[in-house]
Amino acid sequence: MSAPKTILRSVLMAAMVISASTAGQMMFSAPAYAQEEDDGPRQPPPTRRSDTLSDRVYRVIAEVQELMNPTEEGVEPDLEAAKEELDELNERYDSLNDFEKATMLNFYTNYYLGVDDITNALRIFEQILTIEGLRPEQRLRSLQSLGQLYASEERFEDAIRTLEEWRSLSETENATVFNVLALSHYNLQNYEAAITNLLAYMDMLRAEGREIARNIYSLLNVMYIEREDYANALEVTKTMVGLFDEGSDWRNLAAIYGFLDDDAKRIQTMELAYVKGYLQSEGEFMNLAQSLAGLDAPMRGIEILEDGMDQGIVEVTGDNLRRLTQMYIVASEFAAAVEPAERLVEIVDDAEAWDYLGYIHLMNRDYEGAVTAMQTALNKGGLENAGEVQLSLARALVELDRFDEALTAAQRARDLGTNNAGQFVSFVESSKARHEALQQRKQEAIEYYRS
Numbered sequence: 001m002s003a004p005k006t007i008l009r010s011v012l013m014a015a016m017v018i019s020a021s022t023a024g025q026m027m028f029s030a031p032a033y034a035q036e037e038d039d040g041p042r043q044p045p046p047t048r049r050s051d052t053l054s055d056r057v058y059r060v061i062a063e064v065q066e067l068m069n070p071t072e073e074g075v076e077p078d079l080e081a082a083k084e085e086l087d088e089l090n091e092r093y094d095s096l097n098d099f100e101k102a103t104m105l106n107f108y109t110n111y112y113l114g115v116d117d118i119t120n121a122l123r124i125f126e127q128i129l130t131i132e133g134l135r136p137e138q139r140l141r142s143l144q145s146l147g148q149l150y151a152s153e154e155r156f157e158d159a160i161r162t163l164e165e166w167r168s169l170s171e172t173e174n175a176t177v178f179n180v181l182a183l184s185h186y187n188l189q190n191y192e193a194a195i196t197n198l199l200a201y202m203d204m205l206r207a208e209g210r211e212i213a214r215n216i217y218s219l220l221n222v223m224y225i226e227r228e229d230y231a232n233a234l235e236v237t238k239t240m241v242g243l244f245d246e247g248s249d250w251r252n253l254a255a256i257y258g259f260l261d262d263d264a265k266r267i268q269t270m271e272l273a274y275v276k277g278y279l280q281s282e283g284e285f286m287n288l289a290q291s292l293a294g295l296d297a298p299m300r301g302i303e304i305l306e307d308g309m310d311q312g313i314v315e316v317t318g319d320n321l322r323r324l325t326q327m328y329i330v331a332s333e334f335a336a337a338v339e340p341a342e343r344l345v346e347i348v349d350d351a352e353a354w355d356y357l358g359y360i361h362l363m364n365r366d367y368e369g370a371v372t373a374m375q376t377a378l379n380k381g382g383l384e385n386a387g388e389v390q391l392s393l394a395r396a397l398v399e400l401d402r403f404d405e406a407l408t409a410a411q412r413a414r415d416l417g418t419n420n421a422g423q424f425v426s427f428v429e430s431s432k433a434r435h436e437a438l439q440q441r442k443q444e445a446i447e448y449y450r451s
Contacts, residue, residue, distance in 0.1 A: 051135070057100045060089045064107050068114070083111050098133030105131075106138075109145070122149050140170055148180050156184040175204040182219075191223045198223075214244050221252070230259045247278030267291045274304060282314045290323065298331035318348035325356050334363040345373075351380035355389055362396050370396040387416030394424060403432035 053061065067082035089096075089104055096104065105128045112121035125146040129139065147163035150156070163177050163184075178201035185194035198220055205212050217240050224233035234256050240249040250273035257266035270279070270288045279285055285308035292301035305324055308314030321344040328337030341357040358373030374393040383389055390413035397406035407428045414421035 051097075051099045051133075053100055053103060054097075057089065057096065057104075060085055061103055061107065068107070068110060077114075079111055079114055082107070086111065098131050099135070101131055102128055102134055102138050118149060118153055122146065122153070125149065136169070140166060143169070144174070144177060147177070151180050151184050154187070156187050159184045160188075173200070173204065175201050175208070175210075178204060186219065186223060189226075191227050195220065195223050195227075214240065214246075217243075225256075225259075228259075230256055234260065245276075247273060247276070247280065250276065250278050251284065263291070264295075267295060271300075271304075279308075280313070282308065282320075285314045286320070286323065289327070293327045293330055298327045299333070302327050302331065302333075316343075318344065318353075321347060322353065322356075325353075325360075329356065329360065332363075334360050338364065351377045351383045353377075354380065355383060355385070358389070358396075359392060362392055365399075367396045367399045371400065371402075387413045387418030387421065390416065391418050391421050391424060394428060398428060398431055401435060403428060403435060407432065 064082045064085050067078045067085065070077060086104060086108055090108075093101065093104075105124050108124045109121050109128075112118070112124060125142050128134065128142045129146070134142075143162055143166040147159045147166060150162060151159035160181060163181050166177060167173070178197045182194045182198035182201055185191070185197060198216065202212055202216060202220075217236055221233055221236045221240070224230070224236060234253075237249060237253045237256055240246075241253055250269060254266045254269040254273065257263075257269060267288065270284070270291070273279055274285075274288060279288065285304060289301035289305035289308070292298065292304065302324065305314060305320075305327065309316055309320070309324075314320055321340050324340045325337060325344055328334070328340060337360045338357075341353070341360050344353045345357055354373050354377035358370045358377060361367070361369035361373055371393060374389055374396065377383060377389055378386065378393070390409045394406045394409035394413065397403070397409060407425065410421060410425045410428050414425055
């Protein structure tokens with residue numbers, strides 16, 4: 001059952017209690033022709049009135065009331081026996097006055113609601129409203145109960161029509177009526193009317209000093225978001241954060257800041273939710289970590305992402321290790337980047353992963369490791385930045401004085417159109433010549449001192 005329908009059922013159960021209580025009070029009105037006992041001859045009963053119970057009907061209703069709500073302690077209600085009494089009385093329906101009909105039918109509604117026979121309860125409420133001489137308060141009570149029943153059965157248009165009729169006849173407003181109207185309009189996606197009625201409901205609760213439940217704020221928030229009224233949604237969500245301080249409220253607040261394109265407050269709110277321990281999903285951890293990296297706070301993002309992994313919320317997958325490695329590179333924390341990069345190549349073993357590892361080794365001046373990783377990346381193929389990898393490989397090979405290999409790598413980078421590759425070819429050639437000249441002079445010096 002959906003949340004709105006659950007609320008409607010709760011409202012209906014409350015109405016059932018009120019209806020039963022009211023009917024019980026009506027029952028104890030004095031009979032129309034009850035007389036004090038005397039010794040004189042009995043006078044004929046007065047003309048039947050339409051707003052009181054006859055003695056015979058009073059006795060039946062009293063018995064029904066006792067069967068439904070026993071006054072004796074330990075006695076269980078006997079609804080079926082009460083129904084039999086009502087059925088016998090109903091056989092004389094046409095002879096009953098309007099007040100007797102309404103009273104009897106009210107007890108029928110109590111019975112049908114008590115056994116959860118909503119179809120017959122609806123039928124009886126509809127019948128009550130056909131009584132010509134129905135008292136105004138009885139008509140209002142029946143309209144409200146009928147409207148709530150329609151709503152509980154998802155007959156939302158009937159509910160709205162009936163409750164608006166109640167409002168047109170009633171001299172006062174009613175919080176429950178506003179609530180059911182709001183929920184009915186909501187289920188019909190009439191969000192503007194739903195919001196108007198829900199706000200009226202909330203105003204009445206405040207005026208009566210009653211607490212507004214969290215799900216009411218949530219419903220209002222959902223409707224504002226459905227209408228893309230993010231400014232009002234923001235205010236409602238801020239209120240919920242202040243009143244309830246639940247994780248979902250903080251996450252919703254961050255999402256609304258996102259709708260409003262206020263990325264700084266979105267990230268700030270998500271980080272506060274993280275500090276409070278309210279982030280629950282891998283996506284939330286990943287979103288916050290990458291957002292912080294984008295705000296030039298990659299180390300904070302790394303801390304959050306690794307914490308998510310440590311908690312088991314963020315799975316240690318190739319994709320997640322790839323993001324973690326990228327964040328270390330963005331942070332220029334190359335020494336710390338080695339461990340996640342090595343775990344990455346173990347898991348995915350693809351060209352891009354080996355490229356990351358090679359670049360990290362290069363920045364750490366581990367030229368042998370850089371050459372091995374970059375050559376592995378190039379051998380696996382499929383790199384979109386193959387020219388840049390060739391150029392980085394050439395740089396590492398130069399540092400190892402492996403000039404011929406460096407020249408080959410630099411020329412390949414140049415052939416692929418990599419920026420500055422042509423200049424680096426010249427650099428490798430001059431470096432090779434300089435190295436060979438130095439080696440030649442060194443050899444000549446050695447031979448000189450040996451001779």
